[in-house]
Amino acid sequence: xxxxxxxxxxxxxxxxxxxxxxxxxxxxxxxxxxxxxxxxxxxxxxxxxxxxxxxxxxxxxxxxxxxxxxxxxxxxxxxxxxxxxxxxxxxxxxxxxxxxxxxxxxxxxxxxxxxxxxxxxxxxxxxxxxxxxxxxxxxxxxxxxxxxx
Amino acid sequence: xxxxxxxxxxxxxxxxxxxxxxxxxxxxxxxxxxxxxxxxxxxxxxxxxxxxxxxxxxxxxxxxxxxxxxxxxxxxxxxxxxxxxxxxxxxxxxxxxxxxxxxxxxxxxxxxxxxxxxxxxxxxxxxxxxxxxxxxxxxxxxxxxxxxxxxxxxxxxxxxxxxxxxxxxxxxxxxxxxxxxxxxxxxxxxxxxxxxxxxxxxxxxxxxxxxxxxxxxxxxxxxxxxxxxxxxxxxxxxxxxxxxxxxxxxxxxxxxxxxxxxxxxxxxxxxxxxxxxxxxxxxxxxxxxxxxxxxxxxxxxxxxxxxxxxxxxxxxxxxxxxxxxxxxxxxxxxxxxxxxxxxxxxxxxxxx
Numbered sequence: 001x002x003x004x005x006x007x008x009x010x011x012x013x014x015x016x017x018x019x020x021x022x023x024x025x026x027x028x029x030x031x032x033x034x035x036x037x038x039x040x041x042x043x044x045x046x047x048x049x050x051x052x053x054x055x056x057x058x059x060x061x062x063x064x065x066x067x068x069x070x071x072x073x074x075x076x077x078x079x080x081x082x083x084x085x086x087x088x089x090x091x092x093x094x095x096x097x098x099x100x101x102x103x104x105x106x107x108x109x110x111x112x113x114x115x116x117x118x119x120x121x122x123x124x125x126x127x128x129x130x131x132x133x134x135x136x137x138x139x140x141x142x143x144x145x146x147x148x149x
Numbered sequence: 150x151x152x153x154x155x156x157x158x159x160x161x162x163x164x165x166x167x168x169x170x171x172x173x174x175x176x177x178x179x180x181x182x183x184x185x186x187x188x189x190x191x192x193x194x195x196x197x198x199x200x201x202x203x204x205x206x207x208x209x210x211x212x213x214x215x216x217x218x219x220x221x222x223x224x225x226x227x228x229x230x231x232x233x234x235x236x237x238x239x240x241x242x243x244x245x246x247x248x249x250x251x252x253x254x255x256x257x258x259x260x261x262x263x264x265x266x267x268x269x270x271x272x273x274x275x276x277x278x279x280x281x282x283x284x285x286x287x288x289x290x291x292x293x294x295x296x297x298x299x300x301x302x303x304x305x306x307x308x309x310x311x312x313x314x315x316x317x318x319x320x321x322x323x324x325x326x327x328x329x330x331x332x333x334x335x336x337x338x339x340x341x342x343x344x345x346x347x348x349x350x351x352x353x354x355x356x357x358x359x360x361x362x363x364x365x366x367x368x369x370x371x372x373x374x375x376x377x378x379x380x381x382x383x384x385x386x387x388x389x390x391x392x393x394x395x396x397x398x399x400x401x402x403x404x405x406x407x408x409x410x411x412x413x414x415x416x417x418x419x420x421x422x423x424x425x426x427x428x429x430x431x432x433x434x435x436x437x438x439x440x441x442x443x444x445x446x447x448x449x450x451x452x453x454x455x456x457x458x459x460x461x462x463x464x465x466x467x468x469x470x471x472x473x474x475x476x477x478x479x480x481x482x483x484x485x486x487x488x489x490x491x492x493x494x495x496x497x498x499x500x501x
Contacts, residue, residue, distance in 0.1 A: 006462065013212045013461040023214040 034112035037146050039095045042069075042088055043111040044131050048139045053107035056081040063102035068093045087127045090116055100146050109143035155439045159275035162186065186278070190267065198415040199229035204449075205456055212460035236411075239404035244307060247401065251305030256402070256409040259298035263416035265291045269345050270423045273433045273440035277346060284345040285337060288424055289330055292379060295417060296322040299388070299398045302410075306401040314397025317467070318381065318388035324474040325378040325385075331482035332371035335489040336361050336428050345424075349432035360431040364492075367485040369429045371478050373454070376421040378474070380414070382455055384462035385470060422451040 025032050034040070044052050056073040072085040099108050118124045131137065153160060162182060169178045203218070203226060210217025218225035243249055269284035271277040281287050296319050303315020337343055339361065340351035352360050362369050378385040389397035399410045426432060426447035433440030435447075465473070 009461045010457060013457065016214055017208065017211040017457075017460070019214070021214070022216055024216055026216060026219075 034114070036144055038112050038114075038144075039097060039110040039146065040113040041090055041111055041116060041126060042093065042095075042097075042099055042108055043113065043126070044086075044128070045107055045109050045143045046131075046137060046139050047141060050139065052083075053105050054083055054086070055105055055107070056083040057104065059102045059104065060099035060108055063098045065096065065098060066092050066094060069099060083128065085128065087125050089125050091121075091124045097146055100143070106143050110146050111144070155273075156275060157439070158273070158441070190278070191264070194264070194267070194416060194419075195412070197419055198412055199233070201415050201419060201452060202229045202232070202411075204452075205459075208453070208456040209460050212457075233408060236408040237405055241404040241406060242401075244401050246307045248305045248307065251301050252401070253305075253406075255298050255301035255305055256406045256413075258301060259295060259413035260409050260416070262291055262294035262298060263413040263420065265294075266417070266420040266424070270420065271346050271349055271427060271432055272423075272444050276433075276441060280344055280346045283343045285333055285343045285348070285424075285428070288345075288420070289326070289333065292417065292421070293322065293326055295413070298413070302402070303398040306398070308401050310394040310396070311398050311400050313394050314388040314400070317394075318398060321381070321385065321388065321470060322379055324471060325375040325478075328371050328474060328478035328482045329375040329379060331479065331486060332368045332375065333428060334482075334486050335365045335368040338486070338489050338493060339364060345427050345432075349427060349434065352431040352434060357431065357434045357436070360429065360434075362429040365429065365485070365489070367481055367488075369425075371482045371485065372425060372429065373451075375474070375478055376425065377455065377458065378470070380418045380421055380455075382418060383459040384465050386464060387467060387470060390464060418455060419448065419452065422448045422455070425451045 044054060046052055056071065058071055058073070061067075061069045061071050068089050070085070070087045070089070071083060073081050074084050076082045095110065097110055100110055116124070162185075165185065166178055166182055169181055173181075206228070207217040207225070218228040221227040221231050243252055266288050268278045269281050269288050271280070299318040299322075300315045303311040303313075303318070306312075336348060340348045342348060342351070348361075381388055388394075389399070394400075399407060402410055423444070426444060430447045430451070432447075433444045435443035438446075
């Protein structure tokens, strides 16, 4: 009959109107789900004993197509290389993941950090201190599974 | 006490009049009371429009499983106020090649024609600006004036999309005026009067429940569909179709003038909802609550159907639009008039 389709449609929309469940997320209060292979800002992986997995080999610096990563190392007694300074200039980062792919010690990963705004340019240079000083730093044996191993 | 609450506004007007007439000549008192009533009414209308915009955004959001504006103020109720402040702060641009007089005048034509309809809408007993004995005819005629405003806006903007939108608006409004008027004729035949107050009084039988919707269901459906089309609301928003002609006739308007267009659009829509409540849903009639509260509830409930339809239906094609008006609505409305005439004849034959 003429018009039954409209009534059916009105019924559907009314049911959607009275349902509580929403498809959208109230962003700052609720966080969206980031999948395990999400490519956020690159960050170091910290083992459960609190130590970083990085040995300072510098392969990530060479792998980076834009020269985003900057690293300075020094030699400690006992022929141990210490990373003194490590920074990622996030405004120039492509999020390509080549640093993650290149790292032989799986010491760097693409984190789920996607809120990358800052008030100054210096806020956008992520240094070692940013990760070390982070309150909710995660300790994991393995980096996030972005790269097939 | 009940009397005081029910007739609050007429009593307030009488009180102001009595206070002022003790020290002022009567003609000044008349002017002052008229100015006060009009200012109160315009404030009320602005608040109503803001609430309608807010409810529209929330209801459409709920239909689409979203949350809608909920940041500005508690549950986002201050969102329309923020929008208005934003619009008033914006630059008022008149295009170089526009016809400045027509361009500027069209906003006022729209707003005034929208406001004038409220002259004959009875918000409660005694709460009508002017009880014209041709009230319904007047309301329909004034609603048709919006087509003039749209045409002026479309022509004055000197923009192809604006002109296209205005031409569509003119064609659509004129086509749907006819079924709209025919759908009201049934109500007028039953009541025997064109005055909106008499139409409400005519529905007082059966203990205040003989609403015209019960006697005129076809009339109401035709009225509602043609009113939706006449107001250019979805699914009949061909003249401001965003995906086709961007915004239609008000494409070149910005700032305060756009705000006035927006105001006029919602004022028109609310006027049609009020008229629908008056003609088909017993106006202010209803138990317990004060009459004006009943009237506002009915008008908002009718407006909710506009939201609901907007959330449900896609836009119609231009040929579908015209065939709906001329092939379906007009014959249905005429048949409704004939049926009503036969019904009234039988009723008189039985009761006489």
